[in-house]
Every structure is written in structure tokens, then in C-alpha cells.
Amino acid sequence: MFVKICGLSEPEHVEAAVEAGADAIGFVMTRSPRRVSPARAAELAAQVPAHVLTVGVFMGEPVEEVRQAATAAGVRAVQLHGRHPHADFTALKDLGLTLVRAVPADADLRTGAFDEDLLIVDAPRAGAGEPWDWAAVRGGPSGHWLLAGGLDPGNVRQAIAAAQPWGVDVSSGVEVSRGVKDSALIRAFLQAARA
Numbered sequence: 001m002f003v004k005i006c007g008l009s010e011p012e013h014v015e016a017a018v019e020a021g022a023d024a025i026g027f028v029m030t031r032s033p034r035r036v037s038p039a040r041a042a043e044l045a046a047q048v049p050a051h052v053l054t055v056g057v058f059m060g061e062p063v064e065e066v067r068q069a070a071t072a073a074g075v076r077a078v079q080l081h082g083r084h085p086h087a088d089f090t091a092l093k094d095l096g097l098t099l100v101r102a103v104p105a106d107a108d109l110r111t112g113a114f115d116e117d118l119l120i121v122d123a124p125r126a127g128a129g130e131p132w133d134w135a136a137v138r139g140g141p142s143g144h145w146l147l148a149g150g151l152d153p154g155n156v157r158q159a160i161a162a163a164q165p166w167g168v169d170v171s172s173g174v175e176v177s178r179g180v181k182d183s184a185l186i187r188a189f190l191q192a193a194r195a
């Protein structure tokens, strides 16, 4: 089970996620209480070993802005939320980064439909910690896709059973308050997701 922990902004939480075995770590670089600057993302990414994917998370920014911020941060993947057109993914291809398309369940759920490497099927409001009908996507997407939206250490097993994803992605469910991560919750989430 591939596990991504998203919205990290403090070195101690990056360390906790890496030590607990996260496969990917996300830095929110769009409007959000979790937002980090490209310079801060670069500092945090520098403490992540090469086997863990570092992801810059964006929503709705012009592709040139995404390109500059991702390059400055030195992340290895770019995650585009919302209704970015196929052309935005095509325009980022030459960066040589892993491209991640994050969409709600009523979008095109074919992994790779927009030339992305990884698909995230998320709640309608990204990063809001809102559970949704995870079972509705069972059998829809295939290949490399993550389930997200309202997951936490207590419900992730149930969500995996319902949707049968390749991996999972969490942010709010490992926080003690909005935007404030907790190392114990990060460890508990990874343990539950892999149980």
C-alpha cells in the first residue's frame, strides 16, 4: 500500500513520516493554511531520502508559475488539483518530474488520461478532511491511483476495503488542528494503512 502524507510544513513531521515509512510527502504550494514557500519546501525536501517522493501541490496556478515554484523547491513530483486541462500536464512533461492529477470522483478516472503518472481521487474539496462515498469509485480507476479525502487512522482500513485503491493520501486526518500535523497520528496512519 503506497502512502502519501500531505501538507507538511515542519521538519519534525517530515522526519516522523519518513521514519514511519511514507512513500511520498506533499508540500502545499497553493492557497491554504498549509502553504509553504518554495524556499521552505526546498529546506524540507532536502531532509527527505531519495526513495521517498517529494511532491509540490498546486491548484489552479498558471503552468509557468507551477514550473518555477516546483523547480525552486526541488520537488520530484507535481500534483495538480482541480480542473487543470490536459495541456497543463503536457506543458510540464519536459521537467522530467512525476506528474500527479488530483480530481473528484466525477472526473475522468483513467490513470494516464492526461499523461499523468499517478491519479488521486479526492473529495470535492481538497484538503478539507471530508469523508465521501469511497465505495463509489471501486472498480473505476486502475493502475497507480490513490484514494484521498477525509481519511484518518481510524477509518483508513474501512476506506481501503471500500475502494480498493493502490495507495492512500492524507492531510487533515493526521492533524490536531487545521494545518498542524501530529507525529503520533502520522505514525498511526501509516501503521493502519499497512495493517
Ligand SMILES: O=C(O)c1ccccc1NCC(=O)[C@H](O)[C@H](O)COP(=O)(O)O
Pocket: 006, 007, 028, 030, 031, 032, 033, 034, 057, 058, 059, 081, 102, 120, 122, 123, 125, 126, 127, 128, 129, 130, 148, 149, 150, 151, 169, 170, 171, 172, 173
Ligand atoms: O491541503 C490543502 O489545503 C490543499 C489546498 C488546495 C489543494 C490541495 C490541498 N491539499 C491536498 C491534500 O492534502 C491531499 O491531496 C488530499 O486532498 C487530502 O486531503 P484531506 O481530506 O485533508 O486528507
